[in-house]
Amino acid sequence: MDRVKTSELSGAEIVVRCLQEEGVEYVFGYPGGAVLFIYDALFKQDKVRHVLVRHEQGAVHAADGYSRSSKKVGVCLVTSGPGVTNAVTGIATAYMDSIPLVVLTGQVPTHAIGLDAFQECDTVGITRPIVKHNMLVKDVADLASAIKKAFHIATTGRPGPVVVDIPKDVTAAVTEFQYPQAVAMRSYNPVRKGHAGQIRKAAQLLLEARRPMVYTGGGVVLSDASDQLRELVRQLGFPCTSTLMGLGAYPATDRQFLGMLGMHGTYEANMAMQHCDVLLAIGARFDDRVIGNPAHFAQNPRKIIHIDIDPSSISKRVKVDVPIVGNIPDVLDELLKLLKSDAGKPELKAWWAQIEDWRARDCLKYDRSSKIIKPQYVLEKLYEVTGGEAFVTSDVGQHQMWAAQFYKFDQPRRWINSGGLGTMGFGLPAAMGVQLANPGATVACVTGESSIQMCLQELSTCKQYRLPIKVINLNNRYMGMVRQWQQFFHGNRYSESYMDALPDFVKLAEGYGHRGVLVEKPADVEPALKDAFSRKGELVFLDFVTDQRENVYPMIPGGKGITEMILSEEL
Amino acid sequence: MSRHIISVLVENEAGALSRISGLFSARGYNIESLTVAPTEDASMSRMTIVTTGSEDVVEQITKQLNKLIEVVKVVDLSEAEHIERELMLIKVRAGQKEREDMKRMADIFRGRIIDVSDNTYTIELTGDGRKLDAFIQALDHGAIIETVRSGTSGIGRGNRVLRV
Numbered sequence: 117m118d119r120v121k122t123s124e125l126s127g128a129e130i131v132v133r134c135l136q137e138e139g140v141e142y143v144f145g146y147p148g149g150a151v152l153f154i155y156d157a158l159f160k161q162d163k164v165r166h167v168l169v170r171h172e173q174g175a176v177h178a179a180d181g182y183s184r185s186s187k188k189v190g191v192c193l194v195t196s197g198p199g200v201t202n203a204v205t206g207i208a209t210a211y212m213d214s215i216p217l218v219v220l221t222g223q224v225p226t227h228a229i230g231l232d233a234f235q236e237c238d239t240v241g242i243t244r245p246i247v248k249h250n251m252l253v254k255d256v257a258d259l260a261s262a263i264k265k266a267f268h269i270a271t272t273g274r275p276g277p278v279v280v281d282i283p284k285d286v287t288a289a290v291t292e293f294q295y296p297q298a299v300a301m302r303s304y305n306p307v308r309k310g311h312a313g314q315i316r317k318a319a320q321l322l323l324e325a326r327r328p329m330v331y332t333g334g335g336v337v338l339s340d341a342s343d344q345l346r347e348l349v350r351q352l353g354f355p356c357t358s359t360l361m362g363l364g365a366y367p368a369t370d371r372q373f374l375g376m377l378g379m380h381g382t383y384e385a386n387m388a389m390q391h392c393d394v395l396l397a398i399g400a401r402f403d404d405r406v407i408g409n410p411a412h413f414a415q416n417p418r419k420i421i422h423i424d425i426d427p428s429s430i431s432k433r434v435k436v437d438v439p440i441v442g443n444i445p446d447v448l449d450e451l452l453k454l455l456k457s458d459a460g461k462p463e464l465k466a467w468w469a470q471i472e473d474w475r476a477r478d479c480l481k482y483d484r485s486s487k488i489i490k491p492q493y494v495l496e497k498l499y500e501v502t503g504g505e506a507f508v509t510s511d512v513g514q515h516q517m518w519a520a521q522f523y524k525f526d527q528p529r530r531w532i533n534s535g536g537l538g539t540m541g542f543g544l545p546a547a548m549g550v551q552l553a554n555p556g557a558t559v560a561c562v563t564g565e566s567s568i569q570m571c572l573q574e575l576s577t578c579k580q581y582r583l584p585i586k587v588i589n590l591n592n593r594y595m596g597m598v599r600q601w602q603q604f605f606h607g608n609r610y611s612e613s614y615m616d617a618l619p620d621f622v623k624l625a626e627g628y629g630h631r632g633v634l635v636e637k638p639a640d641v642e643p644a645l646k647d648a649f650s651r652k653g654e655l656v657f658l659d660f661v662t663d664q665r666e667n668v669y670p671m672i673p674g675g676k677g678i679t680e681m682i683l684s685e686e687l
Numbered sequence: 688m689s690r691h692i693i694s695v696l697v698e699n700e701a702g703a704l705s706r707i708s709g710l711f712s713a714r715g716y717n718i719e720s721l722t723v724a725p726t727e728d729a730s731m732s733r734m735t736i737v738t739t740g741s742e743d744v745v746e747q748i749t750k751q752l753n754k755l756i757e758v759v760k761v762v763d764l765s766e767a768e769h770i771e772r773e774l775m776l777i778k779v780r781a782g783q784k785e786r787e788d789m790k791r792m793a794d795i796f797r798g799r800i801i802d803v804s805d806n807t808y809t810i811e812l813t814g815d816g817r818k819l820d821a822f823i824q825a826l827d828h829g830a831i832i833e834t835v836r837s838g839t840s841g842i843g844r845g846n847r848v849l850r851v
Contacts, residue, residue, distance in 0.1 A: 301756075303697075304756050427754075428750035428753075
């Protein structure tokens with residue numbers, strides 16, 4: 117007699133059960149042929165909610181923004197072929213910034229793989245260089261353990277996106293469901309604790325420093341080490357700077373914070389970086405946008421301590437004296453213990469006097485009497501009107517740099533941008549994820565007229581899910597950063613950087629069912645922002661007509677040294 | 688720039704090889720040769736990669752290899768005493784005139800003739816890469832019909848062991 121085993125589930129049901137087991141609240145996705153069984157299984161339950169985007173790139177960015185602002189894993193579901201290729205930009209974005217995502221992709225049935233089937237692509241091959249790991253599940257019996265592994269790998273060690281490719285017949289096949297409690301892999305065991313001897317050496321160096329500097333990156337945010345960082349920096353009395361990715365880990369309003377460093381970093385941060393005698397690098401990777409030319413950086417001798425979870429980030433571009441591989445909070449806890457037991461505190465008066473001198477250059481000043489709206493002014497007012505409490509996402513370009521410079525982030529996970537890959541189109545979908553992860557919170561998407569057009573379709577998603585994001589469009593009718601480089605380095609030949617035939621953004625916002633507001637005068641900036649942020653339930657698209665000629669300063673030209681900054685024209 | 692022999696133990700899973708070769712091409716590392724086959728434990732394969740690069744680059748290569756999820760262990764064999772061997776099969780002209788000479792040449796290099804036809808020998812030769820090169824050099828270029836080389840395999844000497 118045949119009996120239906122109640123514990124047997126289809127692959128599609130297993131996928132959904134796994135997501136439930138992992139406590140997944142939202143899946144960002146878009147249906148299609150290869151994932152129809154999974155969508156059917158989603159339909160039959162109400163624990164995991166699905167957010168329907170308008171383009172798969174938006175799904176991945178939304179999951180990414182969700183993760184960055186919530187410490188949770190972002191989950192996406194897309195179909196085979198074009199569903200996957202559309203998602204690729206999002207996956208690469210998350211990979212470059214080490215964001216934990218699980219991306220479930222549909223695949224053609226196993227018997228059709230390799231035969232150029234409809235909507236077939238080699239997902240594992242295409243995504244291989246832009247994921248922490250990926251796998252093709254060919255047998256339903258392996259499905260639950262593959263998904264468990266994906267969550268484990270995405271969230272441990274240096275986080276990153278993991279793609280699980282699931283052929284359609286696997287989602288239809290049935291098997292007994294059992295969700296593994298733990299994952300044991302002989303080939304993957306990320307360290308947590310740092311080497312005790314190295315940490316002792318680091319403590320010694322820090323206490324002997326005369327011109328110390330703390331340089332922090334996205335790793336501090338990702339590992340939730342903000343508390344330990346604050347304690348360490350305050351206890352030592354050291355100056356602290358941050359990369360674009362690390363902003364908020366140390367409060368920007370604190371006197372010991374020198375602002376962001378790097379290509380568009382502050383004068384004082386870059387000068388202190390070059391002239392320090394002991395550099396403590398935490399969860400940062402000395403990339404080209406941060407230290408510029410490594411040979412120039414090496415001209416000044418300094419001892420470098422580098423704490424990072426990823427050994428391959430250490431001594432990659434810059435030789436390090438004291439490498440410490442480990443989970444940042446664990447390492448900083450150990451370091452703090454040593455420093456507390458040590459009475460001596462370095463004497464730093466002369467160093468701080470030097471730093472204050474550099475700070476007095478006031479490198480971020482701009483023309484406040486301008487009759488045209490200055491983008492910096494909009495961001496200053498955005499900061500004031502939101503009380504510094506907003507989650508701010510951004511796209512890529514000048515507006516991104518100004519947001520990083522002028523919005524003073526005092527908390528981690530509030531500043532959400534594509535730092536590594538530099539993906540235009542990131543801001544709006546990311547803001548959707550942020551808003552879903554933080555219902556009731558103030559969410560602003562700082563963007564420009566060029567970037568916003570790259571994922572504009574998501575305004576429709578915002579309407580469907582009633583996401584009251586405030587879009588701050590700094591509209592200078594140019595791809596501003598491209599224009600700036602053309603002005604500086606290409607003899608003012610503005611090749612294809614002018615954005616002609618722009619839409620009427622107010623009407624466009626209205627067309628999607630939102631509120632659109634055009635702001636053309638400096639005096640209208642603050643009232644417009646106040647009005648927009650008072651509308652708690654509404655998406656407001658603020659189109660600010662800003663100065664076309666404004667540039668981001670300071671600027672280190674590509675390939676130059678960290679102190680070879682172009683400061684603003686009037687300096 | 689120096690030559691390094693990197694041994695990698697890797698989970699015997701589909702795609703592991705392309706993950707490793709993809710890493711080398713994506714990051715611009717050299718591959719002189721790459722060999723791979725399962726070990727006595729069928730769940731694992733062992734790969735020998737010969738590469739050239741500065742110390743910094745080779746350090747990055749080993750770190751990046753270790754970062755791949757399926758990689759179990761990585762060792763730079765050239766850091767200490769080791770043995771390397773490569774296998775070559777070489778098909779040469781061996782008509783009535785050349786047969787004696789060719790046989791003698793194979794003997795000198797401790798090669799074995801493993802296939803014979805009216806006008807060819809196929810010789811099997813094992814050694815490090817330089818020995819195989821020397822054999823090719825020693826032959827009259829016109830005598831060579833076809834060669835195939837396995838790429839280098841390596842193992843540490845004595846108590847130096849790479850296993851889980």
